[in-house]
Amino acid sequence: MKIPVEGQPGLYRDSETGAIINSSDAQFSAYQRSKQISLKEKQEINELRGDVNELKDMMKLILSKLDTTS
16 A cells, blocks of 8 residues: 655555655656766776776886886
8 A cells, every 4th residue: 555655755665564665757867867877977088097097007116117117
């Protein structure tokens, strides 16, 4: 049985499990878009971290070569 959540239209509590259920397709779609954007941002941050680490390694290599030629 679905019990409406007070003050939250479109949300119901399942009387058997106690879970909150969202019956709004629009809210669910918005959640999915938000989740995809969040995952994409995390992926971009990880790529930038990799690029920065690669640049650090290159700088260390350049500096070590400069030290050996001096």
